[in-house]
Amino acid sequence: MNTTKKIGIILANLGTPDAPQPAAISRYLWEFLTDPRVVDLPRWKWYPLLKAIILPMRSKRIARNYQSIWTEQGSPLLAITKQQQAGLQAYLTEQGINAQVEIAMTYGNPSMQSAVKNLLKNEVERIIVLPLYPQYSSTTTGALIDAFNRAIAQDRNIVPFEFIHSYHLDENYINALVDSIKVRLKPDEFLLFSYHGIPLRYENMGDYYRQHCKQTTIAIVDKLGLTENQWNMTFQSRFGREEWLQPYTDHFLEEAASQGIQKIAVICPGFSVDCLETLEEIEVENKETFLNHGGVSYHYIPALNAEKAHIEMMGKLILDKLK
Numbered sequence: 641m642n643t644t645k646k647i648g649i650i651l652a653n654l655g656t657p658d659a660p661q662p663a664a665i666s667r668y669l670w671e672f673l674t675d676p677r678v679v680d681l682p683r684w685k686w687y688p689l690l691k692a693i694i695l696p697m698r699s700k701r702i703a704r705n706y707q708s709i710w711t712e713q714g715s716p717l718l719a720i721t722k723q724q725q726a727g728l729q730a731y732l733t734e735q736g737i738n739a740q741v742e743i744a745m746t747y748g749n750p751s752m753q754s755a756v757k758n759l760l761k762n763e764v765e766r767i768i769v770l771p772l773y774p775q776y777s778s779t780t781t782g783a784l785i786d787a788f789n790r791a792i793a794q795d796r797n798i799v800p801f802e803f804i805h806s807y808h809l810d811e812n813y814i815n816a817l818v819d820s821i822k823v824r825l826k827p828d829e830f831l832l833f834s835y836h837g838i839p840l841r842y843e844n845m846g847d848y849y850r851q852h853c854k855q856t857t858i859a860i861v862d863k864l865g866l867t868e869n870q871w872n873m874t875f876q877s878r879f880g881r882e883e884w885l886q887p888y889t890d891h892f893l894e895e896a897a898s899q900g901i902q903k904i905a906v907i908c909p910g911f912s913v914d915c916l917e918t919l920e921e922i923e924v925e926n927k928e929t930f931l932n933h934g935g936v937s938y939h940y941i942p943a944l945n946a947e948k949a950h951i952e953m954m955g956k957l958i959l960d961k962l963k
Contacts, residue, residue: 647739648764648799649732649958650755651725652784653772653913655747656715660706666699671747677783702916709919717915718743721772723946724913724954731955737962740764744787746780752787760795767801768961770954772912774813775852776806779838804957808852809859812953816944817909818863824941829903830870832892833857834922835910837875837884850885856909876908876926877917893926897934904930907941912950914943 657668673679673690706715713719725741732739740762744755759767769788773780785803792798807813825831835853843850857873876889889906896904906926908918923940930938944950 644738645765646763647737647958647962648759648762648767649728649739649741650744650752650759650767650769650788651721651728651741651772651954652744652746652752652755652769652788653717653721654780655745655749656717656915657706658749660703660710660715662699662703665702665706666695668748669695669699669702675747675783675786677779677786705916705920708924709916715915716919717913718745720913720945724772724951727946727948727951728954728958731951732958735955735959737958739958744769746784746787751791752784753791756788756791756795760797760799764799766799768958769801769803770957771804771806773910774806774810774912775808775835775849775856775910777838777849777852778842778847779849781806802961804961806852807953807957808856810953810957812949812956814856814859814863816947816949816953817860817907819949820944820947821860821864821905821907821941824939825864825905826903829905829937830872830896830901831864831866832889832904832906833860833871833873834876834889834906834908834926835873836908836917837878837888839880840883840885843885853910860909877921889922890926890929893930893935894933896930897936902934902936904935904938905941906938908943911943913945918943 655668655672657664670690674687679686709716711719721743725743729739729741732741740759742755742758743750744752746752771781771784821831838847838849853873861871872892874887874889874892875885878884878888893904906922908922911918918940927938
């Protein structure tokens with residue numbers, strides 16, 4: 641496929657703090673947790689609580705967690721996303737596509753506004769936004785769409801744009817995960833699929849995220865030929881006191897050994913890039929939880945990150961939009 645029109649591509653993810661320090665994390669969390677897509681409590685009630693109690697307490701603890709995973713290249717999420725950007729740019733060029741690939745975060749930097757500005761400055765004639773969330777949720781993809789709309793709100797010349805809504809059953813996505821699992825899963829290991837959770841109340845309001853997660857999981861399980869007693873699907877990273885999607889990952893790991901599950905491999909198909917929630921929460925905290933409750937072995941299967949199959953999958957999603 642060849643195209644003379646210049647296409648703008650935005651690889652979009654949730655975000656990351658600029659530094660693993662309490663002040664930077666507090667700024668990031670404020671932007672994140674004041675988004676009504678994420679926390680929909682009344683502002684008059686939520687803002688004072690967030691500012692006076694939650695941010696001072698959580699920023700210091702989360703700073704220590706970020707410091708444990710921070711690299712010479714900075715935040716793992718941003719560093720790996722840059723690798724994805726370079727890989728996708730090269731792939732599209734090889735396919736004869738005149739494209740410019742930008743990175744955007746819903747919260748933090750580089751911002752959605754800066755990505756849109758860079759594309760319009762270079763006179764792209766069309767923009768395709770690829771949220772790096774295979775499964776749709778209003779808390780992630782929905783919030784990202786809001787951020788894009790804010791970014792173009794003041795522009796007089798709005799070029800045609802579209803979003804890749806979700807790709808939870810995309811054949812190339814499923815196959816890439818299956819291949820990654822086959823290389824890393826041992827025959828005697830139980831496979832745990834852990835997805836980021838959302839409040840149960842959001843599902844009751846119409847968010848169909850759990851359905852997408854289940855469909856992804858079943859598609860992978862079917863290709864692997866696993867039986868019912870060889871896998872489970874759970875939800876992690878809950879925040880606050882209200883009920884979230886269950887079963888909870890940490891609770892399952894606390895009880896797994898008593899149910900005869902001694903060896904576990906964990907994969908997080910909803911994360912396109914390894915980040916705090918996978919590198920620290922899953923790979924460190926939850927490993928300790930499982931081993932401290934009688935488990936024998938535990939390992940994390942990395943996200944697809946900048947693997948060739950993942951880059952090609954992204955590229956094919958873009959090519960499908962250009963047909």
